Amino acid sequence: MKTLLLDSDDVDENTRMADVIQAIEDAFAAYEHGNAQMPAKSYIELPQYNGDFRSMPAYLDAGEWDAAGLKWVNVHPDNPADHDLPTVMGTMIYSDPETAFPLAIIDGTALTMKRTGAAAAVATDHLAVEDARSLGIVGAGVQSYTQLEAIAEVRPIEEVVVSDVDDERVQRFVDAYGDEFDVRGGSIAEAGHCDVLSTVTPVEDPIVSPDDVGEHTHVNAMGADAEGKHELADDLLLGATVVIDDHEQCTHSGEINVPYAEGVLTDEDIDAEIGEIVVGEREGRTAETGVTVFDSTGLAIQDVAAAHVVYAQAADEGNGSPFDLVGVDE
Structure with missing residues (x-):
């Protein structure tokens, strides 16, 4: 029995985004129903290298399938300049829950x-x-591409406005999608007045104010993944319907972490966890809903669910590079 090695190209080749979206929704439902185990994300701080490691283990039982895995990921901001390496790198170990056999080692970054x-x-x-x-995107880095790819699966996106301080990044994004969408660069306010806005920046000083969004804009706040990061102004959060992915992670390192720590925003200002909406315990958008915000920190159950999709496709198609990790006879 062999373990599959799946690099970034293999992840791209074996990812059907519609399948990943469904698997992520299944994962949120499993977590809400108590059918998942997800210990808190642990950190190893390395100030001497201006970096850290993060470990994210999880198991989930989605009914028709179950899965387990661990993502080991770093954030080293000096890597590009000092070592010609990415700031963030990740490795996913995907295991069979029944036997614990390592089914795949997967590029965790992709x-x-x-x-x-x-x-x-x-x-x-x-x-x-x-x-x-219409979709607005603030931040034209690598995460911006899958925001458009995925959101276009669930809404009939035609117009895209991307905003970034780096004009070259904006142009690369426009060049990548200009044949599929009406895509252009614009200001934060132009992006924010789209029907949907995704913010994918690492800023610690808010860059999106209430005036920068429309009356019914839905905002995916994706950039905050560490304590102190904060993309949306406090008064925007306080005036919106706020939905989070996980209370512990969001209050520690999500979009709401700064105003929550300061007591500006409290549990009373959090309307729901996304799992509650997925399973129908809380309402999503209604006719009376104004601005909505999804505070996404990224959960280990999501990594496991996505790994399940990628591995299943690769195994079915005979893709990837099998190798003998454990030393078990065929």
């Missing part, structure tokens, strides 16, 4: 991008207006 886009799509499907046709 997997993270896919599942992050899919999580935004799940939230958009429940919280955006039904006829949403």
Whole structure:
């Protein structure tokens, strides 16, 4: 029995975004129903290297399938300049829950991008207006691409406005999607007045104010993944319907972490967890709903769900590179 090695190209080749979106929704439902185990994300701080490691284990039982895995990921901001390496790298170990056999070692960086886009799509499907046709993106880095790829699966997106301080990144994004969408660069306010807005920046000083969004815009706040990060102004959060992915992670390192720590925003200002909406315990968008915000920190159950999709497709198609990790006879 062999373990599959799946690099970033294999992840791309074996990812059907619609399948990942469904798997992420299944994962949110399993978590809400208590059919998942997800210990808190643990950190190893490395100030001497201006970086850290994060470990994210999880198991989930989605009914028709179950899965387990661990993502080991770093954030080292000095890597590009000092070592010609990415700031963030990840490795996913995907295991058979019944036997613990390591079914696959998967590039966690590409997997993270896919599942992050899919999580935004799940939230958009429940919280955006039904006829949403425009998408704004603030931050034209690598995460922006799967935001469009995934959200276009759940809404008939036609117009895309992308905003970034780096004009070259904006142009690369426009060049990548200009044949599929009416896509252009624009200001934060132009992006924010679209039907859906995804923010994917690492900022610590808010860059999106209430005036920068429309009356019924749905905002996917995807950028905050560490304590101190904060993309949306406090008064925007306080005036919106706020939906989170997980209380512990969001209050520690999500979009709401700064105002929550300061007491500006409390549990009373959090309307629901996304799992509650997915399973029908809480309402998503209604006719009376104004601005909505999804605070996404990225959960280990999402990585496991996405790995399940990628591995199943690769195994069915005979893709990837099998190797003998454990030393078990065929």
